[in-house]
Amino acid sequence: MQSTAAALASSDGDGDRSIGRIVSVTGAKAIVLLDGRGGAEGTRLQVSADKPEMGTLFAIDTANTVVLSIVSALNVPVPAHREGEAELWIAELGLVGELVKRANGTAAFNRGVSVYPTLGDRVRVASRLELEQAFYDDKRDSVRVGSIRQDPSIAAMIRVDDLLGKHFAILGTTGTGKSCTTALILRSILQRNPAAHILLLDPHNEYASSFGEWGEVISPRNMQLPYWLLTFEELIEVLIGNPQERKAEIEILQELIPLAKSRYGSGRGNAARDLRRASSDARYTVDTPVPYRMSDLLQVIDERMGKLENKRDLSPYRALKTRLESITLDPRYAFMFGSLTIYDSMAQILGRMFRVPVNSKPITILELTGLPTEIVNVVVSVLCRMTFDFALWSEGQVPVTLVCEEAHRYVPTNPSFGFEPCKRAIAKIAKEGRKYGASLCIVTQRPAEIDPTILSQCNTVFALRMSNDRDQEIVKSAIADTGAGLLEFLSALGQREAIAFGDGVTLPVRIKFDELPAHAMPRSSSARFTEMWQKSVGDEGFLDSIVDRWRNASASAADTLQSASLFAESVNLPVNVAEPPAPAVCEDRRLRSRESHGERRDFAALRREPSVAAAPPAKSAGAVRAMREKLHQR
Ligand SMILES: Nc1ncnc2c1ncn2[C@@H]1O[C@H](COP(=O)(O)OP(=O)(O)O)[C@@H](O)[C@H]1O
Ligand SMILES: [Mg+2]
Numbered sequence: 267m268q269s270t271a272a273a274l275a276s277s278d279g280d281g282d283r284s285i286g287r288i289v290s291v292t293g294a295k296a297i298v299l300l301d302g303r304g305g306a307e308g309t310r311l312q313v314s315a316d317k318p319e320m321g322t323l324f325a326i327d328t329a330n331t332v333v334l335s336i337v338s339a340l341n342v343p344v345p346a347h348r349e350g351e352a353e354l355w356i357a358e359l360g361l362v363g364e365l366v367k368r369a370n371g372t373a374a375f376n377r378g379v380s381v382y383p384t385l386g387d388r389v390r391v392a393s394r395l396e397l398e399q400a401f402y403d404d405k406r407d408s409v410r411v412g413s414i415r416q417d418p419s420i421a422a423m424i425r426v427d428d429l430l431g432k433h434f435a436i437l438g439t440t441g442t443g444k445s446c447t448t449a450l451i452l453r454s455i456l457q458r459n460p461a462a463h464i465l466l467l468d469p470h471n472e473y474a475s476s477f478g479e480w481g482e483v484i485s486p487r488n489m490q491l492p493y494w495l496l497t498f499e500e501l502i503e504v505l506i507g508n509p510q511e512r513k514a515e516i517e518i519l520q521e522l523i524p525l526a527k528s529r530y531g532s533g534r535g536n537a538a539r540d541l542r543r544a545s546s547d548a549r550y551t552v553d554t555p556v557p558y559r560m561s562d563l564l565q566v567i568d569e570r571m572g573k574l575e576n577k578r579d580l581s582p583y584r585a586l587k588t589r590l591e592s593i594t595l596d597p598r599y600a601f602m603f604g605s606l607t608i609y610d611s612m613a614q615i616l617g618r619m620f621r622v623p624v625n626s627k628p629i630t631i632l633e634l635t636g637l638p639t640e641i642v643n644v645v646v647s648v649l650c651r652m653t654f655d656f657a658l659w660s661e662g663q664v665p666v667t668l669v670c671e672e673a674h675r676y677v678p679t680n681p682s683f684g685f686e687p688c689k690r691a692i693a694k695i696a697k698e699g700r701k702y703g704a705s706l707c708i709v710t711q712r713p714a715e716i717d718p719t720i721l722s723q724c725n726t727v728f729a730l731r732m733s734n735d736r737d738q739e740i741v742k743s744a745i746a747d748t749g750a751g752l753l754e755f756l757s758a759l760g761q762r763e764a765i766a767f768g769d770g771v772t773l774p775v776r777i778k779f780d781e782l783p784a785h786a787m788p789r790s791s792s793a794r795f796t797e798m799w800q801k802s803v804g805d806e807g808f809l810d811s812i813v814d815r816w817r818n819a820s821a822s823a824a825d826t827l828q829s830a831s832l833f834a835e836s837v838n839l840p841v842n843v844a845e846p847p848a849p850a851v852c853e854d855r856r857l858r859s860r861e862s863h864g865e866r867r868d869f870a871a872l873r874r875e876p877s878v879a880a881a882p883p884a885k886s887a888g889a890v891r892a893m894r895e896k897l898h899q900r
Contacts, residue, residue, distance in 0.1 A: 284388035285318070286357065288326065291382055294362075296335060298324070298389045300355035318357055318391065320755050321765070321776035322416055323400065325392040326383040331366050332373065333383050334392060334400055335359035336774060338752055359389075360752070362773050365399055375399050375772065394420070401772055409454040412779035415763065422766070422777040426455055429726050429770030430667050431700055435708040437741060438730025443762060443779070444709050445788040447728060448669065449476035450779055452629065453786060456480055462628035463621050465653060466669040467646060471633040472788040482621065485633040489601040490615060491648060492608075493560075498523070498552040499687045500644045504602070505589055507640070514582035522566045524550045526558040529566070530608065559608045560594055598638045619649070620656055620666055643685035646676050650691035657704035665703030668695060673708040674715040689717065696723035713740040726770030728777070731759040752776070 286300035300318070318324070318337045326333040339358035346353040364380060365373035373396075383389075392400070397420050408423040436451075438444050448466075453476065456462055466473055474483045493501065498520065505519070506512050527550035550556060564587060571583045594603045616622070619630055632649065634642055653668045670676060670692065677692050678684045695706045696719070708724055710716050714736040721744060729741050742753045752765050752774055759765070762781070767774035 283393075284390040286355075286389045288383050288385055288387045288389060291384070294360060294379065295338075296326075296359045296361060296383060298357045298359060300357055321752055323392040323397060323773075324357075324359055324389050325365075325396050326387050326389050328381045328383060328387070331364040331381050332392075332396060333361055333379055333381070334363040334365065334396070334773065335361045335389075336752060339754065360774075363400060365396060373399055377772065392416075401775065407458075409458050410780070411451055411454050412762070412777045415776040415778050418778065422771070422775060422779075424451065424454070424726075424766075424770045425772075426459070428768075430455075430665070430705040430707075432725035432769055433696060433699070433706040433708070433723050434726040434728070434768070434770055435710070435713075435721060435724035436728045436730070437710060437713045437732065437737070438764070439733050439737075440711045442730040442732075442759075444711065444730060445472060445671070446762075446782050447730065447764065447779055448671070448707070448709055449473060449786060449788050450782050451728075452669070453477070453782075456628055460626070460628060461624045463624070463664055463666045464629040464669060465619060465649065465666065466629060466631050467634060467649065467671055468631050469634045469642070469672050469675070470789075471635040473631045474633070474789075476782075476786045476788050477629050477631065478786070480627055480629055482618065482625075482627040482630045483633060484618070484630060486598070486601050486636045489632075490611070491602050491645060492557070492611065492615075493602050494527075494557045494608075495555050495612065495615070495648060495652075496602075496644065497651070497687060500647055503644050503685060503687075504599075504641055505586075505593065512582070512585070515586045518567070518570070518582060518586060520552055522563060522570065523552045523558065524554075525566050526563040527554065527556055529562045530558045531556065555612065557608050557610050560590060560603065564590060599641070602641075616652065616656055619652065620664065622664060643676065643688050646670075647685060647688035647691050650676075650688060650695060654691065654695050654699060654702070654704045657699065657702040660703075662703045665705065667705045667707060669707040669709065671709045673710045673720075674712040677717040677720045679715055679717055693717070693720060696720045713737045724768075726766070726768030728764045728766050729753065729756055729759075730764045732756045 284301075286298040288296055289299045290297035318340065320337055320340065322337045324335045324337065326335065336359065337357050338360045341356050341358075342353055343356060344354060361379045361382070363378065364376050366376060367373050394417060397414065397417050401414055401420055401422065407426040409426055410421045411424055412422045414420050414422050436444050436447050438447075452464060452466070456464075456477070468474075471485070474481055493504075496504065501523075502509055502516055502519070506515055509516055531550065567583055567587055567590075571580055574580060574583075593599050596603075619632075621628055621630060634645065637645060650668060650670075653666050657664065657666050673692075676684060676688050678689075692706070695704045699705055706720075706724070708716065708720065712734075713721060713732075714734065718740070721740065724744075727741065727744060732738050732741065738753065738756050741756065752767070756765065759776075760778075762779045764777050764779065765774065766777050771777075
């Protein structure tokens with residue numbers, strides 16, 4: 267036994283490097299009495315390479331194994347009065363794994379411990395070879411994300427299948443590097459998996475630069491998420507907001523939306539015929555994700571209003587009509603209520619979101635800044651729901667990862683915050699996604715504010731520096747007992763450092779992440795005051811451009827033109843009232859109408875961003891007015 271142990275230990279070229287002995291073993295913990303200063307072993311601990319610190323990996327030789335343990339606490343129970351006098355130095359260890367010695371001198375790594383150390387066993391700092399055997403994973407799905415703190419020459423690897431399959435979380439106080447870590451981990455994964463399917467919800471529009479060519483960037487300007495994909499609850503959130511006060515309107519919608527759906531399904535155009543064929547006898551519920559026209563819905567509302575005897579009952583109908591009409595004209599909602607034509611575009615939307623075909627862009631970055639705040643939760647809800655359903659109905663052939671930044675916004679602990687359907691959708695991925703290949707990455711600076719049932723489903727956790735006590739407690743409660751001590755120094759972690767634990771890493775480990783290349787840094791959301799306060803900016807042109815952007819956010823002339831034509835389309839007005847001049851849009855429109863007539867699909871062209879900026883503002887305003895007049899005449 268000694269010879270194999272010595273072979274493992276002496277691979278660095280020296281003999282016995284033990285620095286203490288076991289004096290207590292309880293469960294998966296052990297206590298070592300270190301050969302401290304003034305002790306029999308003299309000054310050995312002063313050799314800095316062997317000086318243990320939090321997170322150092324120790325090795326303890328047993329008959330056929332080397333037990334690996336992590337230092338989780340260091341203390342001197344009775345300090346000497348004077349420096350240099352003998353005192354006891356103690357290290358607490360978590361027993362985390364073992365190397366099983368083989369006859370040929372090599373060793374196999376196991377998580378967990380089968381043979382426990384006994385009292386008096388000598389303890390040494392793990393050798394380089396042992397560190398390599400423990401951390402270097404030869405599994406084919408492993409990718410590098412950094413090095414281990416104890417020995418920078420040893421790579422910190424993550425096991426992609428375990429990491430994604432069982433969900434993971436990246437936690438840390440603002441500014442500690444969560445976004446950089448997210449970008450780094452995803453980039454490492456993408457380097458090895460060119461046909462991945464990752465959907466990243468990017469609330470601060472910061473990730474586009476991190477993925478360059480790999481990223482399909484979807485912003486409110488080029489997004490399409492038609493209203494008919496929304497469940498009833500989601501639609502109510504968009505249209506009505508607080509359901510308590512407007513029950514009558516909700517009841518009306520609940521009754522009339524299925525009518526509008528079946529009117530479309532039994533109705534006009536070739537696309538509709540396709541749909542009708544597919545579901546001739548289907549009865550639509552308010553939640554069935556099939557298209558319907560706003561114009562049909564408005565029409566059935568009108569018909570109902572005509573039949574009402576008591577004119578006092580008209581007011582919820584009127585309120586609904588006004589809301590529907592105004593939201594259809596609101597450029598901020600054009601991505602949802604402004605399809606040029608209503609046709610069954612669900613396959614294209616799924617294809618674009620989840621990268622099928624991947625078209626060399628394995629990650630979709632969904633920029634949420636610019637969406638009206640009141641609708642962000644609904645959009646996130648739809649996407650989370652679609653992620654799960656897509657994975658489910660693709661029968662595991664297209665595993666999808668959903669990266670949820672600022673997750674505490676969408677799945678808050680407090681039941682009265684957040685949007686219930688959104689919470690349900692994320693919880694569903696967390697609880698059942700594993701079976702179908704839908705996985706979740708949770709990124710948050712407030713672990714204490716996130717629903718604990720979601721966090722507890724994240725098997726792998728990267729804990730960056732964390733200063734808040736409550737947050738630390740939550741993370742500690744998530745980690746198995748053995749590594750818990752590691753988290754005691756969460757508040758003292760350095761830049762780019764994290765404690766990683768769970769199945770995505772071989773052992774709980776203190777990682778030093780690799781540095782992201784400058785071009786791949788997420789665009790930081792922190793303002794650069796001193797840099798920007800060095801010289802004066804701000805001639806009139808500059809201010810004008812600010813004012814323009816400000817106004818455009820609520821109603822740009824070009825957007826108005828576009829949404830006007832969209833609206834015209836949805837209520838069956840002749841579209842040439844507001845024919846957009848930009849060629850990309852026209853081509854886009856032709857493609858769609860061709861497609862709705864059953865012709866070949868050109869995904870690439872369909873994905874082109876409609877460029878509508880060239881529209882002359884005066885004409886667009888006139889066009890909108892003309893259309894409003896036409897509408898009134900109807
Ligand atoms: N892996 C890394 N590579 C390079 N810089 C990093 C890395 N991790 C953190 N940083 C530094 O930390 C800063 C803050 O990171 P960021 O990801 O924006 O933090 P958070 O998202 O937690 O607020 C970055 O500006 C960067 O300088
Ligand atoms: Mg961030």
